[in-house]
Amino acid sequence: DKISTYIWDGKISYKIDNIRIDDQGENFELVDFKGEYTLDFDRGKNILSTGGEVKIDSLAVGNKVVKDTFFRLDANNIDAQGYEEFMKLYTQAAYSVMDEMVAAKEDPDQINKVLGDQMATIGFQMMVACEKILKKGLEFKISDLHAQLDEGRIAGNMELKLNQDVTFIQLATIATQPDLAFDILALQSDLSLPAKLVGDSTMLVSPVYQGMQTGLFEEDGESLVHMAQTKNGKLFLNGKEVIFN
Numbered sequence: 001d002k003i004s005t006y007i008w009d010g011k012i013s014y015k016i017d018n019i020r021i022d023d024q025g026e027n028f029e030l031v032d033f034k035g036e037y038t039l040d041f042d043r044g045k046n047i048l049s050t051g052g053e054v055k056i057d058s059l060a061v062g063n064k065v066v067k068d069t070f071f072r073l074d075a076n077n078i079d080a081q082g083y084e085e086f087m088k089l090y091t092q093a094a095y096s097v098m099d100e101m102v103a104a105k106e107d108p109d110q111i112n113k114v115l116g117d118q119m120a121t122i123g124f125q126m127m128v129a130c131e132k133i134l135k136k137g138l139e140f141k142i143s144d145l146h147a148q149l150d151e152g153r154i155a156g157n158m159e160l161k162l163n164q165d166v167t168f169i170q171l172a173t174i175a176t177q178p179d180l181a182f183d184i185l186a187l188q189s190d191l192s193l194p195a196k197l198v199g200d201s202t203m204l205v206s207p208v209y210q211g212m213q214t215g216l217f218e219e220d221g222e223s224l225v226h227m228a229q230t231k232n233g234k235l236f237l238n239g240k241e242v243i244f245n
Helices: 080-103 108-131 168-176 178-184
Strands: 010-023 026-042 047-061 064-079 139-149 152-162 185-194 218-220 223-231 234-237
Touching (some): 047 080, 168 178, 178 185
Antiparallel strands (some): 026 047, 064 139, 139 152, 152 185, 185 223, 218 223, 223 234
16 A cells, blocks of 8 residues: 555565576576565554565575575664655655766766765765654564574574664764663674684684673684673673673
8 A cells, every 4th residue: 555655555575486597607596585575554653664574495606505594674663754754865866866877978987976976965964864763662673584504504683772762963972982872772682603604703702892701702612602682771792791981
């Protein structure tokens, strides 16, 4: 159902049984690809929620094969008015850039100048429009990510949510006072991946900030595991608090 130019309500499903390409020994094969995308508009609260999932039985590129792949992406509690203003501006900007690139007649120097000039102007406008979406309750999720590789299995989840309305001035402040981020944001994440896939994992398992008591990952047998969680304005990494002061 069309709610407005940029807002719809409904569900899209798609499926590909098989795609195979052989080109001088460089093979590609996709087997049993399924996808689903849902858009939900809450007229009473004037918010949008979107979500989609992808499932792939097998993907082979050259001699690399990934099997049993699945992930789900969700964006919930999006301010509908802010989203519509953002999409309108984004669409207008994209058309404007394309028109000027066509007018540049494939002159690389002129095209680069057009892109530079446009990005400078559009960038600020997009920031203003984006700020209208950064409202309390906005949530992004990656759920049940998993895939099987020759080196082992990858699995993980991530959830990021705004605890309050946010401005870019506040986000800029976080750059100098990172501990403030965990009053604004709620984070929960976990990830497991085979150590063989990484090779030398020294950088991943070593603290990269003086307040960290562990690396981003810890070794667990033949796997590298990560877990992060915010609680009471504090960040806990692999079960240990990150100290910012």
